[in-house]
Amino acid sequence: MTVVAARLRGARTALTRVSLTPMLVRVGxxxxxxAGLVLAYPAEVLLGRSFGGLLLVAVLPALSPRRVWPTFAALVTVGGWLVATDGYGRPIALWRLLAVAAVLYLxxxxxxxxxxxxxDAVVDPELIVRWLLRAAAVLLATSVLGVLLVELAAVGDGRGIQAATVVGLALAAVVTAFLGWLLRRK
Structure with missing residues (x-):
């Protein structure tokens, strides 16, 4: 019983020391x-009894972002996308696909x-703003590139898909090489 009491005291102490900025990040x-779950799943699933489970999926990464829960939430979101497109026959819309990808990255x-x-960290608001601006820049660049590649895939008699694949693979290789260079730069 003393172990449980000690853990409860530790949890109470931690709750009294919580500062606003880390809590706002977790609310985000x-x-x-x-938002990703709402975008990915069809309305029939969201209005059903499984919405409580989806709320739990959304709470878990906020409570424990260092554990497996962010990955679990991403997989549940992708699963919802697959259920909506394959199981419920929802057509694939580019805006919805980009929105789900953006929310997953965010x-x-x-x-x-x-x-x-x-x-209990005291954080300068400028840090959060810079972090979110960097994320917004990545999302904007990725969305523009994604739309351009989709448009490139629609060109011609299906040959555009092959060109988009080659461009995508080349871009992935360039990004990988750049990240490797950044790691060796230290």
Whole structure:
């Protein structure tokens, strides 16, 4: 019983020391996961009894961003996308696909930020703003490139798909080489 009492005292102490900024980041995680689930799943699933389970999926990464829960939430979101397109026959819309991808990236980057912020951290708001601006720049660049590649795939008699694949693979190789260079730069 003393172990349980000690853990409860530790949890109470931690709750009294929580600062606003780390909590707002965790609220952002919850909202971004929930937005991804709402975008991915069909309305029939969201209005059913499984919505409570989806809320739990959104809460878990916010509570524990260092564990497996952000990955779990991303997989549940992707599963919802597959259920909506294959099981419910929802047509694939580019805006919805880009929105789900953007929300997944936002969840990922907010979880990375929350993982390094202690609950009681005093954080300069400029740090959060810079973090979110960097995420917005990545999302904008990715969305523009994604739309261009989709348009390139629509060119010609199906040969555009092959060209888009080659461009995508070349871009992936360039990004990988750049990241490797950044790691060796230290």
């Amino acid at each position: 995680i919850f909202l971004s996961v929930l 969840t990922h980057t907010l979880c990375a930020l929350a993982a390094v912020l202690p609950y």
